[in-house]
Amino acid sequence: MTTTPSTTATTADARGPQGPTKPPKPPGRLGRLGVGATTHLRLVLVLWLAVVAGLGAFAPQVTSALAGAGWQASGSQSVTVRELAREHFGGNASSALQVVVASDKPVSDAAAQKVIGKATALLEGDPRVSQVVPPQPGATISRDGKTAVLLAGAAADTNDMVRAADDLKKPLADLSGHGIQVTATGSSVMWSDFNTANHDSMMKSEMVSWPVTMAILVLAFGSLVAAGLPLLLTIAGLAASAGALVLLDHLTPTSIWAMNFAMMFALALGIDYALFLVVRFRAALARHGAPVRAVAETMDTAGKAVALSGLTVLVSLSAVMLVPAPAFRSMALGIMLAVVFVLAATLTLLPAVLGRLGARVNAASLPFARATATGEGPSPRFTAWGERLWRHPVRHGLPALLVLVALAAPVLGLRTAMPSITVVPPHDSSRVGYETVQKAFGDGAPGTLQIVTPSGVAARAEQVLKADKAIAGVLPGQRAQDGSALTLFQAVPAVDPSDPSLARTVDTLRHDLPDGALVGGAAVENLDLQSTLDAKTPLVMGVVLALGFLLLLIALQAPLVALIGTVTNLLATAAAFGAARLVFQDGHGAGLLGFTPQGFLDGWAPVFFFAMIFAIAMDYTVFLLSTAKEHYERTGSPRTAAVAALGHSGRVVFAAAAVMVAVFFTFALSGPLPPKEMGIVLGVAVLLDAALVRLVLLPVLLRLTGRAAWHTPAWLRRVLPRIHFSHD
Known part of the structure; x- marks a missing residue:
């Protein structure tokens, strides 16, 4: 087994004053920063105490102060419709609150009317509600007369309406009893329930992860x-x-x-x-x-x-x-x-x-x-592993590559869509109200479309809506309350809001409706966000890859090793998304993890998780390759660089990955689906990246490319800033 120069230096320095020593190299910028922090410990502690105490004083407000909405494509038609409805139609926007009153007897009964009166008073007492529209026969009262919907108009932005839902859904539910059920539903209530369920589950997962993390750190150190x-x-x-x-x-x-x-x-x-x-x-x-x-x-x-x-x-x-x-x-x-x-x-x-x-x-x-x-x-075990990879690169590298490619292959069939109401726990207000409305008014009722049109073409717009076979019903047009020349139509689609055919219906309406007509509604906001994500995801991925390569190039000063680091990161990311398709789209292991597959991955996952996974993968890449670069600068030996990288950084990468995998997999145990997706995708990504890429494939590629991996063309050397990792 080859002995690296760093190991020899360690032995020599360990002899103490009697052994040969050489004068220490003057510290660089970061070295001087570290020395300054050490010699001014009291100042550093005081400054950090001030920062932590000053900012930490606001920390308890974080769960109540932060916003609950924002899942929208800014500038889209649907967002424009929501703002027009809020401004000109008494707050009758997608962010309005809907209160469903379901009774064993007709809602015209005195007991039901009393409950409706109390619910109306509760809503009118909240300044975030503009006006309360009572149940209307033929529109918001079911055919059997046993279900009615109160509409509480939105007088505030979407984030404040989610906060209003936080405050009002329990008092409204408390009105239930004696055969009458009161539930708040609608987009704002759904986001309230969604955020609460996910925040609670993530906090529980964090509590589980802390002791696991501490145990791994004790073992590592x-x-x-x-x-x-x-x-x-x-x-x-x-x-x-x-x-x-x-x-x-x-x-x-x-x-x-x-x-x-x-x-x-x-x-x-x-x-x-x-x-x-x-x-x-x-x-x-x-x-x-x-x-x-x-x-x-x-x-x-x-x-x-x-x-x-x-x-x-x-x-x-x-x-x-x-x-x-x-x-x-x-x-x-x-x-x-x-x-x-x-x-x-x-x-x-x-x-x-x-x-x-x-x-x-x-x-x-x-x-x-x-x-x-x-x-x-260095770690003897990881040094020995590095020597084995150097001697037999294909024997170890090829199986790792095949596993990653096999896992990455399913990503070609990955489907994405915005989450349905099923991501909300079954007994939460928004889901109960959603299902009640659907049962009483039809499958498409929870996803009612809103069409804002200039009043001059309102008649033509109504004809288009009524002629569309995908529309189950159209409510009479509502003129703007402030005298604006606008008309609002509400159209009930024939299918559930999460049905893929709704997207085709919306596209058809946007094509067939008169000029100036805009199509929106809560379900359409999801569709517009999905379209935006689909359009922006390639751009985001391309920017992440390009900037990642550029930073590795600047750090390592060698184009080939920077390319190797970027490509292996991409492979690990693709393998993680391939595994996500098998679990969340195809349902493999769904019973074990306790969820019902939706047949797709949530639409927000690819763009956001790609950036997160790539960031984590680059973390390990920089650690391993910077150590390899340090030893290559010191010795000029590709073998020493590859073996020493594992010997000095392998244990760190292994321990850090173990902590991350433990943290992320605790989220897979959470109840709601989104934390499960996050835990599985990120956990699998870190596991694959550490076990197969950083500790196998990357050292093998350093072995196969040899000195070429670290070569810097003369013209590039003149352009790049000089960065060295060797301290000797």
Whole structure:
């Protein structure tokens, strides 16, 4: 087995003052930052306490302050219709609240009328409700007379209407009794139920993941003190980012999902970054014995890789901002805020604490892990694995490649659509009301279309609507209340709102209706968002791939190795989506995971998960390839670079991946479908990326490409900024 120069250096430095030493290399920029943080520990602690306390004071407001809606294609016809309906038609928009009163007796009965009166009073007492339209025979009273719908117009934007649903759905439900059932439903109530169910399940998953994470960290570090540092870093990042999201919401409506994803990324990346730095610090400390020098070396090597990794994550997520949907943009922005705080803590707070701890970082070592806790040298097991891959690249690389290609193949048949009402728990208000309306008024009633047309062509528009066989019924046109020359029609489709044929109906109406007529409604808003996602997904993916390659090129200074890193990331991502199709579209394992497959993957998943998976994959790529680059700069040997990359970074990648997989798979145990999708897709992606790509395929490709992987053309060398990872 080849002995790397770094191993030899470790042995020599470990001899202490009697052995030969060479003067330390002056620290670079990040090294000076780390040394400055160490020598000014008190200042660093005070500043971080101020940040965490100042922003953390807003953190408790995060679940109530953040927005609940924003799942829309800004600028689309459906959003325009919603705003016109809210402004000119008494709030009769898709965001209005619908209160369903179902009785054993006709709703004209005195008991039912009393309940309807109480519900009306409750709605009229909320300033976010513009006007309450009582049940109308032939329109909002069923044919059997036992079901009636109250319409509470929207006097506020979609986010405030979701908050209104949060506040009103329980008091309305409390009016039920004596054979009368009262349920709030509609788009705003659905988003209220959806957000509550998903937030609750994600919080439960977070609580489960913390002890699992701590156990994995203790096993990885072999020391309770060292294992606690990543959690310290994560808590600081979480508190700061939660408070920052509340402040951000005052500038622009921010989705509650931004907090959920930010928490997950802060935990995952905080642990990743801390693992990489702590492992490197312990190795440097074992060689030099001087904590400050160890911090300088750690920051100039691992710290540089962490900074580049964080930048790559931010760039990947920024591509999601190209999607013109408020929920997507705020979620991406929320994760980016969390990454910024975690990255800042990693590059300032962590080195300051490490420099002060010194050898005490190995305190409270576990009996079975004394050798691990010393942090001396590369991992023998991963070094041996690197040697085996170097000797037999095809034997190990080909099976890994075949598995990834086999899993990626199903992605060609992946279908996407916006989630149906079934993603809401069965007993939640919006779903109960939805099913009640459907039973009383017909399959398409919960997805009533809204058509706003100039009054001059209203008669022609009504003829088109009544002539369309896909429309089950058309309500009389409603003139604008403020005198505007606009007319609103409500058309009930013949099919369920989640039926694929509804998209064809909407396209037909938009083609056949007179000029100036606009088609909207809650179901159409979903369709327009899906169309926007379908159009923007290739652009987002292309931008992520291009920027990822560019950043790897700048970091590694070699086109071929940057291309290898980008392509292997894409392969791991495709394999994860192929697995997602098998599980969520085809239903394999649905019984085990406890869900009913919809026959498609939720429409928001490809664009958002692609950016997230690619960001995580680039995280590991930068860690592994920066270590390989460091040893190649030091020795000029492709073999030493490939083997040492695994020897020094393999354990970090393995441990970090284990933490991420454990965190993500806990979400697969959640009740609602969206967290399951998130947990399975991200968990499988990390598992495949770490086990087959970073620890097998990437080292094999470094073996097969040899020196060519690290070659930099002269013209490119003149263009790129000079970045070195070697500290010697």
